[in-house]
Structures are given as C-alpha cells and as structure tokens.
Amino acid sequence: MSKEITTREADYSQWYNDLVIKGELADHSSVRGCMVIKPYGYALWENMRDQLDKMFKATGHVNAYFPLFVPKSLFEAEEKNAEGFAKECAVVTHYRLKNDPNNKGKLIVDPEAKLEEELVIRPTSEAIIWNTYKGWIQSYRDLPLLINQWANVVRWEMRTRLFLRTAEFLWQEGHTAHATKEEAIEETTKMLDVYAEFVEHYMAVPVIKGVKTPNERFAGAEDTYCIEALMQDGKALQAGTSHFLGQNFAKAFDVQFLNKENKKEFVWATSWGVSTRLIGALIMAHSDDQGLIMPPRIAPLQVVIVPIYKGEESKPIIDDKVALLTRDLKALGISVKYDNSENARPGWKFAEYELKGVPVRVAMGLRDIENNVVELARRDTKEKSTVSFEGLALHILQLLEEIQQQIFNKALAFRNENIREANTWDEFVEILDAKAGFVSAHWDGTSETEDKIKEQTKATIRCIPLDNKQENGKCILTGNPSTQRVLFARAY
RNA sequence: CGGGAUGUAGCGUAGCCCGGUUAUCGCGCCUGGUUUGGGACCAGGAGGUCGCAAGUUCGAAUCUUGCCAUCCCGACCA
Structure with missing residues (x-):
C-alpha cells in the first residue's frame, strides 16, 4: 500500500503532490523546476487541448507556430513587456560545446562559440509574433488576423510546483490584430467567454470573470481580463487571461495598416492564454482524500470495467459479456478500459481507479451475469448501484452526464459559500x-x-x-x- | 534568492549522534502454485555508485566542505 495519499486536512500541499505523482499525471524530472508529464496526465491535456482548439476554430482562429527563441533586440522592443518578464528569462548565449581539455569525457561551453546576439527563450511570444505580423499586415483587408499557437514557454521561476508553476510549461497563446479598438476589445472579452465556457462546461470548475487592477495587469497590456477559480483550501487560482494590448505592440514593432481612407493607422492587438496550470486547478477543485476526480467530459478514461473472476472457467464467460458492453460504450463515443489483468485483485483495482479519478467503474462477476446486471460505482459520490445489463451503455452515458453536473454543482456551491x-x-x-x-x-x-x-x-x-x-x-x-x-x- | 527540513533498491524506511564483517525492514518486482464481490496467500528469487564530488581516516551511509535535487515558509509569478 505504497499508494496511500496524504489527507487534505493533514497537509494540503502534500495531498496535492500525492495526487499528481501517485495519480500518475506527472513527475519531477532531473531538470530544475521542470516536470515530466506522464501518459495519463498528457491524455488529460490532450483532451483539454482538443476541446479548446475546436472552440478557437469555431470562433474563427487558425493555428500557426512561431520560434522558441527571441533575439534580445526584439524581446526588448516593447519596454513594459520586456521589463515585466526580464527577471525570469532563460537566455541562450552559445551555440556549441566542446571536449574539456582538462577533464576527459566531459564537455564545456566553447568560449569561441558565443552568439553575436543572445537569444531569449520565449516566456511569451508577443515580441516574435508582432515582429512577424509587421510583414503580414499592410491593408485593412489583412485584418483581423486571428492566430493561435500551441507551444511551450519558459519562465525561470524561483519556486515551482507541479502543474501550478513549472519553469517550462505547455500552453496556447492567441495573438490577434484588429483595425479598431472596439473590435480588439470585443475579441478580448469573446475569448474570455470561451475560456469561461471551457473551464466551467468541460472542466466543471466555476469561474468568476473579471478585469485585473493595474497592479496585476499583464506587462504590456492596456487591460487584462481573467477568470478566477477557487480551490478547496480557499485560495484563488487565476485560470486564464485575455489581454487587450491596445496599440502598444503595434507601435513597438511599427505594425501599421492603410485604412479605407488610405490613411496609416497602428493596429489594435489582443493576446490570450491558458496553460497546463489548468490541470492544477482541476485537481484542486474536485479531488478528495481518495484521489483524483476527473470530470467525464475531459477524463482520459471515462469508464473502467473490472471483472470478478471465480475460477478459471468463469473468465471466458465474463470476458464475452464485457465485450458486448465495451462495444456498446465505444459506439456511444465513451472511452472504456477493460482491466482483466491478473496481477491485481479487484479491491486493488477499485482503489487504483479511484485514485486516478475514473468517473464510472463497472464490476461484473458470474453472480451479475446470472441476474443480467452489473455493479456500477461512480467516483464523485462513491455510490454503488446494481443496474440491468439491458440499455446499460445508455444508462452509463446518462450517468457520465449526471456526474459532470454533480461535480460542477458541488464546486459551484463551495465557491459561492466562500x-x-x-x-x-x-x-x-x-x-x-x-x-x-x-x-x-x-x-x-x-x-x-x-x-x-x-x-x-x-x-x-x-x-x-x-x-x-x-x-x-x-x-x-x-x-x-x-x-x-x-x-x-x-x-x- | 533568504529561512527551515530532507535525500539509503521502483516506493516508504532502520542504521548516522558515538566511523569497523555481507546496509535493516515493509510494500512493489520476477518464478511457481493457490486465489479473485474493497488494496490476497504460500514457497523461492532478483534488485544498492547509501543524492553527486572532493576531503579526513588503516577504514566513511556515518565526520568535514562544496554542489545538486525535493518539500515547507517568505520574495516573484500564469
């Protein structure tokens, strides 16, 4: 039982770490402040990413990719932005290693290979993107430019925490250019709405939409809109931001367009982003002392089926019956795993999938097959019920929906009480x-x-x-x- | 980066103060068998640069110094 997790009451931070590590979402790596996102955690991120990506595309955005490196001269062009991020930038200064003449088998940075100009590893991509947009925008007909990128960024944080604050993290950043201030502001709030919709509807985490005070504003923005969520320990977590950048970056990078009257104007900009930090929000908003609780709509795995064997001859009987259910569930688009591995007994599997937060568990043994039923257990309330095999897949589909609602309602009630x-x-x-x-x-x-x-x-x-x-x-x-x-x- | 703590097998640990045969125990892992409705049992087995590097010593997990990493509390931050 090396998988026991610390209770929230005993040590909230340790509880969080236990969930991330023992729930196999991520692990510490041998790089300071950087984590390894494990397959289960990455599957969660993929589900989140795919859904967000659909929503971005539905609102007219397209994806592109810009470089990881930003030449220092570009990075410093928008002064407030540069100043805001300066303290946490990793910088590439050399492009080559060589054998250490004094230490066989070891390498040193080749002092001869110093870069003419240092490259900043992007903490955010406004600089490189606006430098690029300059070449893409000449006329009002080129606007609006609605681009998103999925990328990694690096912010050299003093103190890191799995998912919540890592030196390198995955995110998306939207960078849009508009002909008018009004249109840019509309874009800013539209994307805030997309974030709120995603976080509430898919992650089941209630958020408050608001605007930041100047103190908390993104460096280089005119206004920063945000969604704020509440964690179970009563601390708030910024779950996403959408910035109205005014003409700051257009002026810094001289991005102008000719309007219908053939007059030059600076374009208006927005940027908006959410990151793997959302996974931290998800964990801390829903989970309990038994482990993670995944909202069905983005759960890496929605249903797990555990067989209860009784003697060798029961195996094919149960396997065959499960195959029918698996087929029906898949037909409904439900992700399902049949865990008939022999190296763990049912009780162990129950605990394991509870730790991982799989929303619905099905247990099936000979006893059930005789009665044409299964045992269903839902992760959120831990209620068990005996349900007829007839129409089971549809029943599970409804149950998943109910769990999604229940998780959200619970988090909403907690938030409102607080x-x-x-x-x-x-x-x-x-x-x-x-x-x-x-x-x-x-x-x-x-x-x-x-x-x-x-x-x-x-x-x-x-x-x-x-x-x-x-x-x-x-x-x-x-x-x-x-x-x-x-x-x-x-x-x- | 400042304060505190920790680092021994995949995980959790004993040993360290007071240096001395082959580094303790549990879980996990492998093989065989019996099992399976809430974290199974029996038998056998594998697995260790004691975080890394120097130093002191006849001898270092144990003492000294430096470094690295993690956790907690600050400052910073999405």
Whole structure:
C-alpha cells in the first residue's frame, strides 16, 4: 500500500503532490523546476487541448507556430513587456560545446562559440509574433488576423510546483490584430467567454470573470481580463487571461495598416492564454482524500470495467459479456478500459481507479451475469448501484452526464459559500485568516492601497468582476470613498 | 534568492549522534502454485555508485566542505 495519499486536512500541499505523482499525471524530472508529464496526465491535456482548439476554430482562429527563441533586440522592443518578464528569462548565449581539455569525457561551453546576439527563450511570444505580423499586415483587408499557437514557454521561476508553476510549461497563446479598438476589445472579452465556457462546461470548475487592477495587469497590456477559480483550501487560482494590448505592440514593432481612407493607422492587438496550470486547478477543485476526480467530459478514461473472476472457467464467460458492453460504450463515443489483468485483485483495482479519478467503474462477476446486471460505482459520490445489463451503455452515458453536473454543482456551491463581504478591516482580516476564499470589499482604487493590503494580509485583488454592481462604500483600509466592491483572495 | 527540513533498491524506511564483517525492514518486482464481490496467500528469487564530488581516516551511509535535487515558509509569478 505504497499508494496511500496524504489527507487534505493533514497537509494540503502534500495531498496535492500525492495526487499528481501517485495519480500518475506527472513527475519531477532531473531538470530544475521542470516536470515530466506522464501518459495519463498528457491524455488529460490532450483532451483539454482538443476541446479548446475546436472552440478557437469555431470562433474563427487558425493555428500557426512561431520560434522558441527571441533575439534580445526584439524581446526588448516593447519596454513594459520586456521589463515585466526580464527577471525570469532563460537566455541562450552559445551555440556549441566542446571536449574539456582538462577533464576527459566531459564537455564545456566553447568560449569561441558565443552568439553575436543572445537569444531569449520565449516566456511569451508577443515580441516574435508582432515582429512577424509587421510583414503580414499592410491593408485593412489583412485584418483581423486571428492566430493561435500551441507551444511551450519558459519562465525561470524561483519556486515551482507541479502543474501550478513549472519553469517550462505547455500552453496556447492567441495573438490577434484588429483595425479598431472596439473590435480588439470585443475579441478580448469573446475569448474570455470561451475560456469561461471551457473551464466551467468541460472542466466543471466555476469561474468568476473579471478585469485585473493595474497592479496585476499583464506587462504590456492596456487591460487584462481573467477568470478566477477557487480551490478547496480557499485560495484563488487565476485560470486564464485575455489581454487587450491596445496599440502598444503595434507601435513597438511599427505594425501599421492603410485604412479605407488610405490613411496609416497602428493596429489594435489582443493576446490570450491558458496553460497546463489548468490541470492544477482541476485537481484542486474536485479531488478528495481518495484521489483524483476527473470530470467525464475531459477524463482520459471515462469508464473502467473490472471483472470478478471465480475460477478459471468463469473468465471466458465474463470476458464475452464485457465485450458486448465495451462495444456498446465505444459506439456511444465513451472511452472504456477493460482491466482483466491478473496481477491485481479487484479491491486493488477499485482503489487504483479511484485514485486516478475514473468517473464510472463497472464490476461484473458470474453472480451479475446470472441476474443480467452489473455493479456500477461512480467516483464523485462513491455510490454503488446494481443496474440491468439491458440499455446499460445508455444508462452509463446518462450517468457520465449526471456526474459532470454533480461535480460542477458541488464546486459551484463551495465557491459561492466562500465569497464573503467584508465591511471593516477587522472583518476582512478575520475572514482571510479563518475562512479564506474570496472577500468582496470596497477599495479606493489606488495601487498604494492595494500594495498595503497585500503586504499586511498576503491577499491580492483577484479581479473586479465584470457583472459588478455599483454601490457606494468606503475602502476597507483607508476609508476613502469607493463605488464598487472588488474580490480579494490569497492566491496561487 | 533568504529561512527551515530532507535525500539509503521502483516506493516508504532502520542504521548516522558515538566511523569497523555481507546496509535493516515493509510494500512493489520476477518464478511457481493457490486465489479473485474493497488494496490476497504460500514457497523461492532478483534488485544498492547509501543524492553527486572532493576531503579526513588503516577504514566513511556515518565526520568535514562544496554542489545538486525535493518539500515547507517568505520574495516573484500564469
């Protein structure tokens, strides 16, 4: 029983790590801050990626691929962006190794092979992409340009955590160019909606759509929109961002187009991204002390069938019956695995698939076959039921849908219970310390106040919700007048 | 990068303070058999540069120094 996992209560961080590693999503690698995404974890990412990709294409985007390396001179062109990422850039300075004359069998960097210009490994691709767009855009007829890329990026983080913050991570980044400000803003919010739809509908994680304060804004953006999710320990997690970049990058890279009046204008830009971090959100939003809980719509495996053999002669009987079910499930587009491996007994398999979060488990033995039933177990509630073999595949299809809903509803209820209003500083601090979650409070709108609150409580303004109601109040810290509440939380 | 902890077989560990035969135990793994409705049992077997590198010593898992990695708490961040 080396697979026991730490409980959330005992050590939330350890619980999270146990799920990632023992659930076989990912592992630490021998590269500092970088993880190996294992087949089960990668299958999850593929499902997420495929769904997002469909949604991007449905909204008119196409995929392309830009280089991993960004020449330093391009990288520094948009000053705010460069400054924001400068501290966490890996930089390639040489292009060759050679044998170490003083140490046989070892290699050293060849000092003769220094690059004329250093190459920054992209922490994000605005620079290289806008440098490219300059050559692609001349006329208003070239706009809008709606491009996405699936890529890896590197951010040299001080402290890393599996999926939540790794030095290298996988993501997608959309980079669009528009003729008007209005159209660019519309694109920004449209993609935010796509993200919210994906995260809620497929990952079953409820999110709050909002806009960031200047302090939390993406370096080089005019406005950063975000979706914020709440984890079971009461900490918030930024699940995706969509930036309105104004004309900052167009000006930095001199990307202009001729409008219908034959006048030159700078184009308007957006960028938006979600990453493998979403997997961290998925884990922390749903899972329990028995392991992962995968939402059926993106689960790497939706159904597992475990045979309960009784003697050698029972095997072909059960195998044959299972084959019928497997065929029916596949016909409905349900992913299914028949685990008839002999090296583990049923109890072990039950525990294993619970750890991995497979939504539905089917157990079938001779006893069931005699009664023309199976035992169904759902991962989210751990309820078991005995169900007729007739119409079973359809029944499972419905059950998967029900589980998807149930997981979302549970996470939504938790999230909603954990948004609390604070009207005094004491109340604010007490909620953060005793209950965590989101705290909805008035803020005077200044960066100074935001900084002070962060300093004193570690809480940041996660966002100003898009559907915020306007109400007069007094800033929680300074008592200065405020026109709306904003959402504070401690965050990942 | 600052503070704290850890690193012994695939995993979890004993031994380290006080250096001394062949490095302990459990799980897992392999072979054979019996099994299978919630993490099976019996018998036999394989598996170790004690994180890496130097140093002290007749002798280092154990002492010293440096490095690497991981975890926790800060700063930074998607």
